[in-house]
Structure formats: structure tokens, C-alpha cells
Amino acid sequence: MAGKFGKGCHLHLIDGSAYIFRAFHALPPLTRKSDGLPIGAVSGFCNMLQRYIDGNNGSDAPTHVAVIFDKGSHTFRNDMYDQYKANREAMPEDLRPQIPLTREATKAFNIACEELEGFEADDIMATLARQAREAGGRVTILSSDKDLMQLVGGGVEMLDPMKNKLIDRDGVHEKFGVGPERVVDVQALAGDSVDNVPGAPGIGIKTAALLINEFGSLEELLDRAEEIKQPKRRQTLIEHRAQIELSKRLVQLDEHMELPFTLDDLEVREPVPEELLDFLSRMEFRTLTKRIADKLDVEAPAIPDTTPEGANPPEQAPDWPAIDPSKYECVSDSAALQRWIDKANDRGWIAVDTETTGLNDMACDLVGISLCVEPGEACYIPLIHRATATDDLFGNDDLAEGQMPLNAVLDALKPMLEDPAVLKIGQNMKFDAKIFSRYGVEVAPIDDTMLMSYAMNAGLHGHGMDTLAERYLSHTPIPIKDLLGSGKKQITFDRVPIEDAVKYAAEDADVTLRLWKTFKPQLHRARVTRVYEGLERPLVPVLKQMEMAGVKVDRDVLSRMSNAFAQKMAGLEAEIHELAGETFNVGSPKQLGEILFDKMGLEGGKKGKTGAYATGADILEDLATEHDLPARILDWRQLSKLKSTYTDALQEHINKDTGRVHTSYSIAGANTGRLASNDPNLQNIPVRSEEGRRIREAFIADEGKVLVSLDYSQIELRILAHMADIPALKEAFRDGHDIHAMTASEMFNVPMEDMTPDIRRQAKAINFGVIYGISGFGLARNLRIPRVEAQGFIDRYFERFPGIKTYMDDTIAFATEHKRVETLFGRVIHTPEIAAKGPRAGFAKRAAINAPIQGTAADIIRRAMVRMPDAIAGLPAKMLLQVHDELIFEVEKDAAEDLIKAARTVMEGAAEPVVKLDVPLIVDAGQGANWAEAH
DNA sequence: AAATTCACG
DNA sequence: GACGTACGTGAATTTC
CATH class of the missing domain: 3.30.70.370 (Alpha-Beta Plaits)
Structure with missing residues (x-):
């Protein structure tokens, strides 16, 4: 039926976004076999299109058809009301890369595919429906979205493709209690929690329909609100009039958009077999390709059966431009900035990096921001670079020319950085997110290339940007030292000339984006998507909150302790010099060793290549039975440690602005999945000694508050009992028994009633030893017993709990075969050294035994x-x-x-x-x- | 920058 | 038969 759209024509409008989401949620997470690309939604989408075509070749077949999609997340409705659709969920990670493919699929089926920046699909459908109606044709909208029900009538109807149920005027009335022309009035009153349309508080669809039917229209109702009998309802409508009117404008679809195409462009076309089959086979849809090929009566293209196991990552870089810092853009006006924001909105992702005056993210200033949207396409936005290398004699320190005001830049970026539909990609995003947060911008959602690498490569190498760029991009980024210098002459980033800063900063964003494009498809193949998305990435906002909250520390308590320690140390030092018969640096293990072993002739040997005597605590403790000097040294060392590492250093870490101490957790520091705390380390505050424990008294709660501590009891032993499947241990834990006493009782045949603290202590050491990959030597040293005796304990332990031995052997066998071990939750820890020769193999074996336990905890x-x-x-x-x-x-x-x-x-x-x-x-x-x- | 020591789980 | 060893961290200090 060629020619102009008019009477007798029948237009089908397919709600593309609804199709995609339905397909995504209905199907299991399929991935493309050759490269692991998530493909489930595209598959479902294609099947739905095919089923649609099969079901529409009868007498009532459409003459025109189009699939309409949403485009961009910011629409004219956001300009009216910034909270519009603000509470919707971020797009699922696996879905995002499939969106462009659904456009391709539609075109492959040779169906018109339409979208328009800044408009929702609903508006396009509304405009097309009006045009078709006015031309005298019929329209069927394939959607169940209630927002579209206002379009029904005058030849327009809806079809719920799921239930295959026709929605006409009666159907609309059933849903809203009013006819299609009053649907927006009801929606304006009832609001919509999904799209975050406010409506009138306390009024739902039922009440809204009642009121509209009584007064005839929303305008009439609002004008005559005084006549409403129920006092509460009356007051609500009068009070929230503006909000209700806004709501109406939000739900009212735009029927009069200017479209860059006409109805005639939507005429039904037969698919071109080659194009359709080419697309389907590229997606590797075997069943669908065959079915459609059969139907079109052509031969199905062959789909290679590649297996991901052991396959190398596809060479995907060749079409990326080389990294060339001279090509990066310096953004210095709002038009340029807007172009970058538009690029981010177009794609739905952007790499972001911040430059600051320092590494302390709670106490540095934001100097500039770099962005990257495609490999090679990056920019830097300088904000507070100084004009000169230092301030002049009079303290003048002007900003350099050509920089936008910081507030203007942040105001412009904020909607994009906070937009749930735009993914922000960073390398160690916790740092940047904290910086932005201090400037009032809450960056979300995020991806982090450091954490992706950690999820895939823990144990293989570090996850810093330079390491990753070197390994995966064969590129060495500009060293920061080149810009800042080092040592005493080191400058801060705001003193780097903008020209140089652009090259360095934009390169970082470029590298980050390339790493993301490299890692993203690898996550699936490495089977760590769940680990990354469930255990690494979600921790970023949580840790950010914790670190920014900080903990209150009483400076006076620490200061007093420091003074007391200093006094005691001075006394001990005098005593030590007296005992030694000479003055020396008590803090020098070298000098101490010479005095103890050479001058005083105590027993002890040299150690290591350096030839220095070992003077560790364990050795001094042994010597302490014969002499006073080692005992005094031990006392002095304890005080020295407490003073320098804790009571002195912690005071330095009290933040000037917050008055609290803010540690920083590294998520990707420990190979096992543990966090590490630094600057300062708050995970090693003393507790074991009475003296040290008092330092914890300086960690206090704010006024009117208390500190609460919750800790897992014996979590690693419990995990061992589960993983190694040891009935006796599991039972003891289930019954709440003393696990170490139970172990002792089993091992040494001592009834629980006769348990002594010493026997229990030995069993406890063995229990811990097992977690660490026990050895006779290690246990002997820990318990200070002869090695043969320790080995005897271990033998008896394995005899009594054979499952432990099996677990250890199995774990080592697995690690040897796969060069990795795993936690119960699928975290992968690589163990490349397991194949090493010599003592390194021993280390690797013990680490392999420990990692699944520590990692699972x-x-x-x-x-x-x-x-x-x-x-x-x-x-x-x-x-x-x-x-x-x-x-x-x-x-x-x-x-x-x-x-x-x-x-x-x-x-x-x-x-x-x-x-x-x-x-x-x-x-x-x-x-x-x-x-x-x-x- | 490496080695030593020691604080924590 | 000898080798060297408990697992995982961070920070301060001395020494090279």
C-alpha cells in the first residue's frame, strides 16, 4: 500500500524501551559466547520482534509500523521539575551495552526506528498518533504503559503485548475511572511514584476519578475546590494547587512535536534477508538465526563455536587512536563544557578524573577535572591554577587566565555527574567521589577500573593506573613527577602550567576509559562480575561515607599519654645505658645487637644478608630470663612504638575542619579481599597489651552519643569448619561450645571438666596455625616447644580431623592446577608462585591455604x-x-x-x-x- | 629505598 | 638431604 498515509491505513507504534526492559527481566543473563558480551535483552527483543511480525500478517496487518525509543535522560520535563523520574533505578550494568544493539536489531528487521534527543518515546508516539488520527487512519500502540492511555480514542487503541489484551475506551475507563480525555487530570491528582510525579498528597486514582467525574475537569475542580465537602481533601487541593498543575504538565504528552520524519517514512517493509541474518549471526543467536533463515528460505550463516575458556582477549585496540597528549582539549568556556556534557549524555558513560593540591582527599583542594568519552577524545577543565610558580613577595597569588569559575563548572557538571543514566568511570573512584562530595556533588553511578582489575587479577599484579596502563595498553603515562618535581622543591598541582596539566590530566582520563573498555567485557569471562558488582563497587559509597564521617579523637588524652611515655622512656633509657655500660641509640637494632652479642657475649646468631643481629621481641624475650637489659629494651620499645605510631602520630591526623580523624581504606590493597586502612592505619590500634589498650580510650563518641562495636566471633575458624566440612567442629560451633577447649579435649584426650588453660592455649595455637597453613617449624616457634613435639601435635590434629588435611591438600592441588584459589563467594585470588621452586613455593602454598578462608571472611x-x-x-x-x-x-x-x-x-x-x-x-x-x- | 621492628585481625 | 617458614596488612625508624 504505497502512497500517502490516510484513510484505510493502520499504524502500529511499538514502545521500544518497554520491550527492552521486559526482554531483559524475563530472560536469564545470556552472554555472547565468543566474547562474553551480555546479550540476553537483545535476544529477547529480537524474539519479540519476530513474534510480532509472525502474528501480524493477517487481514488486519498494519500498513505502517515503527519502534519508538527514549533517548537521553534529560527531557523538557526535567526542566519543569528537576525531581522528575529522579527515584528511578540506575540502568542495570548488563543492560547498558545492549541498548545500541536493540536499535541495530530494529533496523536489521527493516522496521523504522525512531528516537529524538530530549523527548520521551511517549511524546513521539503521541504526536504520531495525532497525525495518523487526523489523516483518517487507525493506530495501535503496542504497550501497556498507563501514561499512553490518554491517547486512546478516535481510532487509537492500545494492545498489551504481554497479555495480548486490547485496551480501548472501556479499558481506559476500567483503569482510571474516566475516559481517555480525562486521564491526565486523574494522573495529575493521583501522582505517580514510578516517575516521581508528586500529584496531590493522599489522593489516589479512585479519589481522583471521583473528583474529576464530579467536577468535570481538573481546572473546574481546582477553581471550585472550596465546594469540596471533605475538609481534609479540600485543604489538600487548595494547598497543593501549584504542585497539581505541575503534575498535569508532567503527565501530559506532547502531541505537537516537530518530527524530522513523516508517517509515510514508516511504511511496512520486508526485511532484507542478508542484513537481518548478518546481524543475528553476529549476535550469535543460533536458534533464531536458523528459524528466520528457514522462514526466508535461505541458508543460515555459520556461527563459529568459539569457547571462552583459555581464549585470549580479542584484539580490540587497533581502531583506537594512539595516546597523544597534544591532542587533548582545554575547556575554558561554557559552550565547550556543554559539548562534553552532551557527549556524556549521548553515550551514557564518561571517564572522570580529578586533580587536586594533594593526596589527602579530606584536606586538599580541587584544582581541575578531566573527562574522556572515547579513546583519544579527552579534555581537562582547569579551575584554580595559579598564574605563577610561587606567590610574589607581597603575597599576591593570582589565578591563571582562561579558567572558568569553579562554581559554574560544578553547577554545569552536577546534573550529569549525578544522573543515574550516565555511568561515571574512574580509576580509584573513591578518591574522586570524596573530592566531589566535599564540593556538593554526589557522583553516581560509577565504575572503577582499579576495582575491575582487582576482581580479575588479585595476586597477579598491582592495580594502580601506571601498572594497568603498562600491562594492558602498553603505554607509560606521563609521570606526575615530571610536573610536580620531587623532594623539597615539589610543587602542588595548582602551580603546574595549564598547558602541561591538560596533557597529564586528560591522558589519565583517556587511559582510564581505555582500561574500562578493555576490562568491561573481560569481567564476564573471568566470572567475577558478581564479585565486582556485589563486593567491590558497592563498597565505594559505603567507605566514602565512613571515611568522611571520621572518628572523634581526644587530643588531650593522647597528648598526656605522650608526655607520660616520654618520661618513662627517658628513665628506661638511662637504666639501659647503665646496664650496657655505655650510651648508644636504643632505637638502633644494629647498635643493640652489637652490645648484646659482641660486648656482653650473649647467645644469638647473625641473620640475613645484611649480617646484622636479629633483636626481635621473641629473641629478646628469651634473653630476658638471663639479663635485665633485654627486658628493659622490650619495655622501651613498647613505649616508643606506642608514642611514635599512636599517641604522637594520631594527633597529627586530626582534621582541621572536622576535628576528627579520617582514615582511608584501600579496597584493592590486600590480595585476599580484606580492606587495608591507611593515613592513619586505624586497623592496628593497640588492644593486646594493657598499656596499649588505653590508647583506645582516646577514640570517643560525640556528645550524647556512644561508640558501638560489633565483631564476628571466630569467623575464620567457622569458615574453615564449613569449607573443610569437619563434623566435630561444626557441631561444636552449632552447640556454642568453646572451640579451642573442644579441640584440646579431642586432641589430648582430656575431658572438658579437666581442661587447663595451658592445654587450651596450645590447641588454640594449632587452630590458628591451620588457618595459616600450619608447619611444624612455625608452630614450634609460636609455642616455644621442640619442633618434633610440634610436629607430633600436627600429626595428631590431622588424625583426629582428617578433613582438614584433605582440605589443605585439595586446596593446594586446585591452586597448582589453576594457579588460583577462590572464596565461597567466587572471589578469585591468583597464586602464580605456587609453581615456584625453593622456599617461595612454601610461601605460596600457605598463602593458597589461607586465602579462601581469610577471603571468605x-x-x-x-x-x-x-x-x-x-x-x-x-x-x-x-x-x-x-x-x-x-x-x-x-x-x-x-x-x-x-x-x-x-x-x-x-x-x-x-x-x-x-x-x-x-x-x-x-x-x-x-x-x-x-x-x-x-x- | 631497603631492612627491621611491631601494632592489629 | 637441605632449605627456611606460620596468613594478611601499615607505619615509624634506622641504615645503606
Whole structure:
């Protein structure tokens, strides 16, 4: 039926986005076999299109058809109301790369495919429906979206493709209680939580329909609101008039858009077999390709059966331009900036990097921002670069020319950086997200190339940008030293000439984007998508919150302790010199060794290549039985450690603005999945010695609040009992018995009633030894017993718990075969050294035995931390610190018990539902004015 | 920059 | 038969 659209024509409009989401959620997460690209939604989409075509060749076949898509996340409705669709979920990670492919699919089927920047598909459909109606044709909208129901009538109807149910005027009336022409009035009153349309509070569809039917229209209703009998309802409508009117404008579809195409362009066309089959075979849809080839009566193209196992990553870089810092753009006006924002919105992703005056993300200033959207296409936005290398004699320190005002840049970037539909890609994004947060921008959603590498490559190499660029892009980025210098003459980034800064900063964003494009498809193949998306990436906002909250530290308490330590140390030092018969540097192990072993002639040997005497605590403890000097040294060292590392250093870390101490956690530091804390390290605050424990008294809660500490009891032993499947251990944990006493009783045949602390202590050492990959030598040294005796203990332990031995052997066998081990949650830890010769193999074996246990415990507390913000959202509480098996919170006094209850529930259930442990996880809790009391 | 020591889980 | 060894971290200090 060629010619102009008119009477007798029948237009089908397919709601493309609805098709995609339905396909995505209905299907399991399929991936393309050759490269692991997620492809499930495209597959579902194509099947739905094919089914649509098959079902529409009868007498009522359409003459015109189009699939209409949404484009961009910012529409004219956002200009009216910035909260529009603000609470929608971010697009699922696996879906994003499939979006462009669905456009390709539509075109491959030779169906018109239309979208328009800044408009929703609904508006395009509304305009097309009006045009078709006015031309005298019929329209069927294939969608179940209630927002489209306002279009029904006058030859326009809807078809719910899921239920195959026709929605006509009656159907609309059934849903809204009014006819199609009054649907927007009802929606304006009832609002919509999905799209975040406010409406009138307390009024739903039922009430709205009642009111509209009574008054005839929304305008009439609002004008005569005084006549409403119910006082509450009357007041609501009068009070929220503006909001209701806004809501109407939000739900009202635009029927009068200017479209760059006409109805005639949408005429039904037969698919071109080669193009369609080419697309389907590229997607590697075997079944569908065959079915359609049969139907079109042509031969199905062959689809290579490549297997991902062991396959090398596809060479995907050749079409990337070489990294060339001279090509990067310096952004210095708002038009240029807007072009970059548009690029981000177009693609739905952007690489972002910040430059600052320092590495302390809680105390540095934002100097500039770099962006990258495609390999080679990057820019730098300088913000507060100085005009000169130093300020002049009079303290003048002007900003360099050609920089936009910082606030203007942040205001312009903020909507994009916070847009759930635009993915922000970074290398170590926690740093940048914290910087932005301090400037009022909450970056989300994010991807992090450092964490992607960590998920895939833990144990193989580091995950810093230089390492990754070198390994995966064969590129050495400009060293920061080239710009800042080093040592005393080192400058801050704001003193780097803008010209140089552009090259360095934009290159970082470019490298980050290339790494992302490299890693993204590899995650699936490495089978670590769940680890990355569930255990690494979600931790970024959680840790960001914790680090920014910081912990309150009482400077006076620390200061007084420092003074007391200094006094004691001075006394000890005098005593030590007296005993030694000469003065020397007590802090020098070398001088100490010479005095102890050469001058005084005590027993002891040299160590290592350096030839220095070992003077570690264990050796001094042995010597202490014969002499006073080593004992004094030990006392002095303890005080020295406490003073320099804790009571002195911690004071330096109190932030000037917040008055609190803000550590930084490295997510990708420890190979096992544990976090590491630095600047300062708050995961090694003393607790084992009485003297040291007092330092925890300086960690305090704010006024009216308390610190709460919850820690997993014996989590690693419980995991061992589960993983190695040891019935006796599992039973002991289930019954809440003393696990070390039980082990001792089993091993040494001592009834529990007769258990002595010493026997229990030995069993405890063995239990821990097992987790560390026990050896006779190590246990002997730990227990200070002869090596043969230690070996005897181990033999008896393995005899009594043969499952442990099996577990250890199996783990080493797995590591040897695969060069990696895994946690219960699928975290991969590579063990390349397992094949090494010599002592290194021993290290690697013990590490391989320990990693699944330590790593599983790390996974569990990570899961708890990710879930914690939601679990405690209603409480006046903040999570502050993590110490491997312990979480520390600050909470208002009255809510402490509620917090403990909520947090304990999360922690004890953190393994579920992915893993059902055979042993319970038990969490102990405490609270108090300071950390010493809470622990 | 490496080695030594020691704080934590 | 000898080798060297508990697992995982970070920070301060001395020494080269």
C-alpha cells in the first residue's frame, strides 16, 4: 500500500524501551559466547520482534509500523521539575551495552526506528498518533504503559503485548475511572511514584476519578475546590494547587512535536534477508538465526563455536587512536563544557578524573577535572591554577587566565555527574567521589577500573593506573613527577602550567576509559562480575561515607599519654645505658645487637644478608630470663612504638575542619579481599597489651552519643569448619561450645571438666596455625616447644580431623592446577608462585591455604557493610570503622540497643542467601563512651 | 629505598 | 638431604 498515509491505513507504534526492559527481566543473563558480551535483552527483543511480525500478517496487518525509543535522560520535563523520574533505578550494568544493539536489531528487521534527543518515546508516539488520527487512519500502540492511555480514542487503541489484551475506551475507563480525555487530570491528582510525579498528597486514582467525574475537569475542580465537602481533601487541593498543575504538565504528552520524519517514512517493509541474518549471526543467536533463515528460505550463516575458556582477549585496540597528549582539549568556556556534557549524555558513560593540591582527599583542594568519552577524545577543565610558580613577595597569588569559575563548572557538571543514566568511570573512584562530595556533588553511578582489575587479577599484579596502563595498553603515562618535581622543591598541582596539566590530566582520563573498555567485557569471562558488582563497587559509597564521617579523637588524652611515655622512656633509657655500660641509640637494632652479642657475649646468631643481629621481641624475650637489659629494651620499645605510631602520630591526623580523624581504606590493597586502612592505619590500634589498650580510650563518641562495636566471633575458624566440612567442629560451633577447649579435649584426650588453660592455649595455637597453613617449624616457634613435639601435635590434629588435611591438600592441588584459589563467594585470588621452586613455593602454598578462608571472611563482612546503610537508615547512627571482623558505629545513646539489634541481624545473615553456612555466625557487641569500653 | 621492628585481625 | 617458614596488612625508624 504505497502512497500517502490516510484513510484505510493502520499504524502500529511499538514502545521500544518497554520491550527492552521486559526482554531483559524475563530472560536469564545470556552472554555472547565468543566474547562474553551480555546479550540476553537483545535476544529477547529480537524474539519479540519476530513474534510480532509472525502474528501480524493477517487481514488486519498494519500498513505502517515503527519502534519508538527514549533517548537521553534529560527531557523538557526535567526542566519543569528537576525531581522528575529522579527515584528511578540506575540502568542495570548488563543492560547498558545492549541498548545500541536493540536499535541495530530494529533496523536489521527493516522496521523504522525512531528516537529524538530530549523527548520521551511517549511524546513521539503521541504526536504520531495525532497525525495518523487526523489523516483518517487507525493506530495501535503496542504497550501497556498507563501514561499512553490518554491517547486512546478516535481510532487509537492500545494492545498489551504481554497479555495480548486490547485496551480501548472501556479499558481506559476500567483503569482510571474516566475516559481517555480525562486521564491526565486523574494522573495529575493521583501522582505517580514510578516517575516521581508528586500529584496531590493522599489522593489516589479512585479519589481522583471521583473528583474529576464530579467536577468535570481538573481546572473546574481546582477553581471550585472550596465546594469540596471533605475538609481534609479540600485543604489538600487548595494547598497543593501549584504542585497539581505541575503534575498535569508532567503527565501530559506532547502531541505537537516537530518530527524530522513523516508517517509515510514508516511504511511496512520486508526485511532484507542478508542484513537481518548478518546481524543475528553476529549476535550469535543460533536458534533464531536458523528459524528466520528457514522462514526466508535461505541458508543460515555459520556461527563459529568459539569457547571462552583459555581464549585470549580479542584484539580490540587497533581502531583506537594512539595516546597523544597534544591532542587533548582545554575547556575554558561554557559552550565547550556543554559539548562534553552532551557527549556524556549521548553515550551514557564518561571517564572522570580529578586533580587536586594533594593526596589527602579530606584536606586538599580541587584544582581541575578531566573527562574522556572515547579513546583519544579527552579534555581537562582547569579551575584554580595559579598564574605563577610561587606567590610574589607581597603575597599576591593570582589565578591563571582562561579558567572558568569553579562554581559554574560544578553547577554545569552536577546534573550529569549525578544522573543515574550516565555511568561515571574512574580509576580509584573513591578518591574522586570524596573530592566531589566535599564540593556538593554526589557522583553516581560509577565504575572503577582499579576495582575491575582487582576482581580479575588479585595476586597477579598491582592495580594502580601506571601498572594497568603498562600491562594492558602498553603505554607509560606521563609521570606526575615530571610536573610536580620531587623532594623539597615539589610543587602542588595548582602551580603546574595549564598547558602541561591538560596533557597529564586528560591522558589519565583517556587511559582510564581505555582500561574500562578493555576490562568491561573481560569481567564476564573471568566470572567475577558478581564479585565486582556485589563486593567491590558497592563498597565505594559505603567507605566514602565512613571515611568522611571520621572518628572523634581526644587530643588531650593522647597528648598526656605522650608526655607520660616520654618520661618513662627517658628513665628506661638511662637504666639501659647503665646496664650496657655505655650510651648508644636504643632505637638502633644494629647498635643493640652489637652490645648484646659482641660486648656482653650473649647467645644469638647473625641473620640475613645484611649480617646484622636479629633483636626481635621473641629473641629478646628469651634473653630476658638471663639479663635485665633485654627486658628493659622490650619495655622501651613498647613505649616508643606506642608514642611514635599512636599517641604522637594520631594527633597529627586530626582534621582541621572536622576535628576528627579520617582514615582511608584501600579496597584493592590486600590480595585476599580484606580492606587495608591507611593515613592513619586505624586497623592496628593497640588492644593486646594493657598499656596499649588505653590508647583506645582516646577514640570517643560525640556528645550524647556512644561508640558501638560489633565483631564476628571466630569467623575464620567457622569458615574453615564449613569449607573443610569437619563434623566435630561444626557441631561444636552449632552447640556454642568453646572451640579451642573442644579441640584440646579431642586432641589430648582430656575431658572438658579437666581442661587447663595451658592445654587450651596450645590447641588454640594449632587452630590458628591451620588457618595459616600450619608447619611444624612455625608452630614450634609460636609455642616455644621442640619442633618434633610440634610436629607430633600436627600429626595428631590431622588424625583426629582428617578433613582438614584433605582440605589443605585439595586446596593446594586446585591452586597448582589453576594457579588460583577462590572464596565461597567466587572471589578469585591468583597464586602464580605456587609453581615456584625453593622456599617461595612454601610461601605460596600457605598463602593458597589461607586465602579462601581469610577471603571468605572478608567477603562476608563486605556484604554486611554493603547492606548496612539501608539497615540502619532510620537510626541516628553512622558506621565509622572496619577492623576485618569488627564494625564500629557512633550512635545516639538512646538508639544504641536498636542499632546493635539491626547491625547484628545484618552481620549474622551476611552470607545469605548466596551461601548457606553449616555453622552459625555469631556477633558480639559492646558499647561505651570510648572504643576501649565498646570493644 | 631497603631492612627491621611491631601494632592489629 | 637441605632449605627456611606460620596468613594478611601499615607505619615509624634506622641504615645503606
